[in-house]
Amino acid sequence: MASEVSILKTSGKKQQKASWDETIRTIIFAVILAVTVRSFAYEPFNIPSGSMKSNLLVGDYLFVSKYSYGYSRYSFPFGLPFFSGRIFANEPKRGDIVVFRYPPNPRTDYIKRVIGLPNDRIQVKDGFVYINGKKLERQLVDDFSDKEDNQVKVIQRYAEMLPENKLIMILKENMPNPDIASMDEVKKYIFANNTPEFIVPEGHYFMMGDNRDNSSDSRFDVGFVPAENLIGRAEIIWFSTDGSAKLFNPVSWFSAMRFDRFFNLLN
DSSP: OHHHHHHHHHHHHHHHHHHHHHHHHHHHHHHHHHHHHHHHTEEEEEOOSSTTTTTSOTTEEEEEESSTTOBOGGGSGGGOOSSSSOBSOOOOOTTOEEEEEOTTOTTSEEEEEEEEOTTOEEEEETTEEEETTEEOOEEEEEEEEEEETTEEEEEEEEEEEOTTSOEEEEEEOOOOOTTTSOHHHHHHHHHHHSOOOEEOOTTEEEEEOSBTTSOOSTTTTSOSEEGGGEEEEEEEEEEEBOSOOBTTBHHHHHHTBOGGGTTEEOO
8 A cells, every 4th residue: 555655656746747847848949939930030129219100109019020131140139249240131121110229329229210221312401301312202291199298299290202102101390499499409400400411331221210300310329220230120010008007907908008000010
């Protein structure tokens, strides 16, 4: 009888160990699968700022295709320098919405739209973008109601035509009132709308936010973005929340969701 109990205990321990081994193997496999998908196929990102309004809003969650432009060190977790440059490289198209590593600090992700390709000449004059000396025409579409810090302001929304006949939506504001805005804000607006001519170096890109007067982009500290810094092309909004959800109020979780933005393809 004692030997039977001992055998049962030993069998139970073996089954328990086998169960733990299986669990560990499953977790390891799941981690490897997640890292592989994130590195080579799609990676999720969220929008933390309003530089791409009205096309992307704070609280939007995106999937970015990693294979669109090939792979660089920044395609992989932690940006470890396994190699330099890009492999299986494809050129971005003008008008693509791209996630990239911020050149002055490659630990930070930025998202903007490709406006200038290598060797392009880019300039903003009187608020209009010029590419290789040609002015991008735009047409007023409607007014966009922008809510920040519980205040609503109305910004004009335009349809702008890129040289490849791709139509994009942008926001344009009037110059800040010097009696209300700071001198720095006024100076930034003036420069953003009247820049020197930028000549995009080979292997680099010129990025701009769709919220033209509220975007830190290649006109400012971002500068020209090296091809190596590209992470991928933004493809689809898969989830969106307006940030009003309260942790201990489940009802607010649903009211905060912007269902009309779920699964919107990006242009």
